[in-house]
Amino acid sequence: xxxxxxFLAAIRLEMGKTRGLFEAATSPRPAEPRGAAEAVRRQMAExxxxxxxxxxxxxxxxxxxFHRAPSLDAVPGLVLQIAREREARRILSWAPEALxxxxxxxLGAEGLHVTIAPDSDPAxxxxxxxxxxxAEAEVGVTGVDWALAxxxxxxxxxxxxxxxxxxxxxxxxxxxxDRDRLLESLEQVGIILEALHADAARSMSGAVISxxxxxxxxxxxxxxxxxxxxxxxxxxxxxxxxx
Amino acid sequence: xxDGGPGPRFPERAGAALKDAYLQEALTIATTxxxxxxxxxxxxxxxxxxLRDRARAIKxxxxxxxxxxxxxxxxxxxxxxxxxxxxxxxxxAREIILRLCRDRGxxxxxxxxxxATEEIELNEALExxxxxxxxxxxxxxIIQLAHEKxxxxxxxxxxxxKGQVAELFSKELHGAFEADPEVLTAVARKELRQKFLEADxxxxGANFAVAxxxxxxxxxxxxxxxxxxxxxxIHVAVMGMEKxxxxxxxxxxxxxxxxxxxxxxxxxSYTTLVRGPRQPGEMEGPEEFHxxxxxxxxxxxxxxPLREALYCLRCGAxxxxxxxxxxxxxxxxxxxxxxxxxxxxxxxxxxxxxxxxLAHASSLCGACKDVCPVRIDIPRMLIELREHLDxxxxxxxxxxxxxxxxxxxxxxPAMFRLGATLGRIAQRPFVRQGRLGALPxxxxxxxxxxxxxxxAARTFSERWKELDRS
Numbered sequence: 001x002x003x004x005x006x007f008l009a010a011i012r013l014e015m016g017k018t019r020g021l022f023e024a025a026t027s028p029r030p031a032e033p034r035g036a037a038e039a040v041r042r043q044m045a046e047x048x049x050x051x052x053x054x055x056x057x058x059x060x061x062x063x064x065x066f067h068r069a070p071s072l073d074a075v076p077g078l079v080l081q082i083a084r085e086r087e088a089r090r091i092l093s094w095a096p097e098a099l100x101x102x103x104x105x106x107l108g109a110e111g112l113h114v115t116i117a118p119d120s121d122p123a124x125x126x127x128x129x130x131x132x133x134x135a136e137a138e139v140g141v142t143g144v145d146w147a148l149a150x151x152x153x154x155x156x157x158x159x160x161x162x163x164x165x166x167x168x169x170x171x172x173x174x175x176x177x178d179r180d181r182l183l184e185s186l187e188q189v190g191i192i193l194e195a196l197h198a199d200a201a202r203s204m205s206g207a208v209i210s211x212x213x214x215x216x217x218x219x220x221x222x223x224x225x226x227x228x229x230x231x232x233x234x235x236x237x238x239x240x241x242x243x
Numbered sequence: 244x245x246d247g248g249p250g251p252r253f254p255e256r257a258g259a260a261l262k263d264a265y266l267q268e269a270l271t272i273a274t275t276x277x278x279x280x281x282x283x284x285x286x287x288x289x290x291x292x293x294l295r296d297r298a299r300a301i302k303x304x305x306x307x308x309x310x311x312x313x314x315x316x317x318x319x320x321x322x323x324x325x326x327x328x329x330x331x332x333x334x335x336a337r338e339i340i341l342r343l344c345r346d347r348g349x350x351x352x353x354x355x356x357x358x359a360t361e362e363i364e365l366n367e368a369l370e371x372x373x374x375x376x377x378x379x380x381x382x383x384x385i386i387q388l389a390h391e392k393x394x395x396x397x398x399x400x401x402x403x404x405k406g407q408v409a410e411l412f413s414k415e416l417h418g419a420f421e422a423d424p425e426v427l428t429a430v431a432r433k434e435l436r437q438k439f440l441e442a443d444x445x446x447x448g449a450n451f452a453v454a455x456x457x458x459x460x461x462x463x464x465x466x467x468x469x470x471x472x473x474x475x476x477i478h479v480a481v482m483g484m485e486k487x488x489x490x491x492x493x494x495x496x497x498x499x500x501x502x503x504x505x506x507x508x509x510x511x512s513y514t515t516l517v518r519g520p521r522q523p524g525e526m527e528g529p530e531e532f533h534x535x536x537x538x539x540x541x542x543x544x545x546x547x548p549l550r551e552a553l554y555c556l557r558c559g560a561x562x563x564x565x566x567x568x569x570x571x572x573x574x575x576x577x578x579x580x581x582x583x584x585x586x587x588x589x590x591x592x593x594x595x596x597x598x599x600x601l602a603h604a605s606s607l608c609g610a611c612k613d614v615c616p617v618r619i620d621i622p623r624m625l626i627e628l629r630e631h632l633d634x635x636x637x638x639x640x641x642x643x644x645x646x647x648x649x650x651x652x653x654x655x656p657a658m659f660r661l662g663a664t665l666g667r668i669a670q671r672p673f674v675r676q677g678r679l680g681a682l683p684x685x686x687x688x689x690x691x692x693x694x695x696x697x698x699a700a701r702t703f704s705e706r707w708k709e710l711d712r713s
Binding site for chain 1: 269272273276297299300301303304305306307309310313314317323324327329330331335379380381382385398399400401403404405408424425427428429431432435436439440455456458464465466467469470472473474484488489490491492493494495496498499508509510511512513514515516517518519520521522523524525526527528536538542543545546547550551
């Protein structure tokens, strides 16, 4: 059995024999990540309209379906329409606290079955039950932590009331976001993630961060592009003008 | 696979590939398509070249402090409640996984595509131990059902037709499925969805691991990476130790060029950042997280001739542009890693002896270096590898003799002049239309596939002397 000490000693021995191929440095990181993230937010408060245009263009390029809602109140109607068009009856949603919206009253009244991720610390049985529900659901509705314009990507951080399976198991994923979520570049994402991890409280959390760029796809059979191989076949983004 | 075994050698395997008409067509279509997609995605991307330089610098800088970054990575993962294992060899990495399976009563493991687990032939070891490994990347799933090996790093089943896949699925999954990629993909989705939900263990590789935060990064298009890391109760990631990168800032540099190089996408459909086991409050995630850091021949290249190959991101771009790969495909190489970089990685993992044929499976045209996202100088290392095969007397003796003779002649002017004169006489019976098209004895091996220019009627130095006089 190789120990950590053995493994590293072998590496150090070899490292001692060379100075490397050329002088090189890793990427300079923001000295003050939270301040840098704040600066990004201030920039985006100005530049979000251009970023939204770019997001839409790139998102559609990767086969995403873009919608715009005047306010959060209009979102359940759009979800209902998406569900109806796909003859879907089972809806899975992030907890209202995480989504900013409770879909149960409006969609329940329309005869849809809405499952909400529990916001509390879930016991094993609750988790197992939720997983079964998630596996059966046809449409998953989530929020978005950041919408990356450069690549048409929605970035979701897992956590209480916001399980990853909502954006993964159902055949249709609907992601809801507003202007505060928009970022322009991967470089900005880097700054935001540095800040996220610099936060002592959150840096201990094992959150899963998912970058989602369009639907699940494969070209493994004769290079024929096919969607929905394991994850969603369709991804919709609803931009809410007035949160 | 014939790795190190007595199976056919590269020339025989390559010969068979050249006679396979379907393979030839599939290779041309696939590699041409990937080349076009890559070129297109970089052409409208002004920062691309600068990002490639940055990525290269990050890889080199990380290697210069590799011990520190690995320690940081291990500490980060352990502070999240994950376990880190240190495997000096492939055998050890396999043993660690088998022990985990035994101790925890694992019967089925779902896998997302991982070259590291191909490298240690994990599936065979699991099967022997009575554990069922299920590949979940569609391409890998197909070749697993067919009991074959991947032929391309990122498109493992490009050598199979949809008709063959339909036949395979119909037989193995007991149905009658149409030869339509859409239908076949839906069949695999249904079949594998059940496996994700039933499996006890998820096994992945890692495209990157961020030392600072203990984050393992998986890049997939199908979403299987997300399933495998979130649904089973145990997640095991197997990673070559050189995949560690320092920070999230560095990660963004690599993400910006990886998918562009591999498939021409700006980002792959899913980039998944996972950290340790499920935390309180989370709905999903494994109860246990294990990271296996694997050496398996890598450490001795830190100060060795193949150091630069440790930068490799496994994007597959060099395969697509390689005139040899484009003709013979991945299987002909006979090892886990095909293509130009594969020759170097095979030498790294299995020693120079294992690539004595493959070291010559390159025209040294340099196309691989041009497209490599981290600008690995593959041709330079191939030449050094050939030199080494010669100096260590691994190359066959006739080859060493001929080249040794050539060197002696070329470095002595008198010998060279004599050689030219003798050559002019000796070649007379073989020159056809100004070319040497067929030589006798074992020299014939050279001219079987290419012509040789004949020795000129007058050498350059003879002409130079005449010019000098006039």
